[in-house]
Amino acid sequence: MEEEVGTNSSSKLVYGTTPQHCQQMINHSLAHHPMVKFVRGALEKAGCPVGDKFFKPEECSMQVGGGFKRDDGVVICSNHVMLQDEVDVALTHELLHAYDHCRAANLDWTNCEHHACSEIRAANLSGDCHWKRELNRGNFNIQGQHQICVKRRAQISVALNPHCSQDQAIQAVDNVWNTCYKDTQPFDRVP
Template structure:
């Protein structure tokens, strides 16, 4: 998901984007966020320890905020981060993917339905689509904004999966929507 910077080409940088070292400090601060602590605790309860190097800041070539990579951990794209809240959101979103990976014995990221389900859960449970964030993105719809936002963001992510065409991504999202949107584990209800 997140591509590390190589020496050949400069990374894409958001105006005000952070250096890797600065982003590492922001990640350390995010580890004190109550939702991050809750998710880490539940990952460990599920048998998946989160070590010191599980969440890393990197420069990314793609226009993404971060990503979860099976067997590696979470990458936060420092050159796309400008404020602490963005780092917190990326870490929470990606920890939900890590939790899904941990609890599902057969999760296959190449399977469009599996990927869509985890994106639905991460979008719904992370706060990515809180109406204030949507207003800042320029989406002014007040009724039904959260589900529209989750659908929009799921499509963007699943279409980026090389195994999923736009049609396959849409079909997969619709097929798993109800089950995955209503699955709030490890939370009792959507935060």
């Protein structure tokens, strides 16, 4: 999400890791994680190559794993991630936002529907709503759990946008759901 990362250098480490360890996990993802490598390659093919300095760890005040800042790159919140898998998913998620920003010349992160579309796509394609992750969150429906998760996570992320209220976030996700949930680019299908 654009602008979802607030930094706070005085926060105490409750869950998470150090920025140095987070950077090591970022480097590992960039070198080894297939989805991270694929989306990064898709950015390059779309005309928006990103170097290693595009990715950085920060301590964040908001309870998020990371964020995309169009002018600064991808941030992974070291104080909210501890496991390599969390970094892999967060990087994939944020790279999908970067990909959307690259391919859509008129993407406006202050527009709740534009933001909702990117959040739907990122939650759907990043692995964020994998059934094991949802089970660990205590969410387990017999049918439709993936879609329920994608919608819930998109609504939460859009509601964090200072330009969108919670009601606007819910409405924006509903308004763009059919189109954006079906859009799996740069993948052929949901990975």
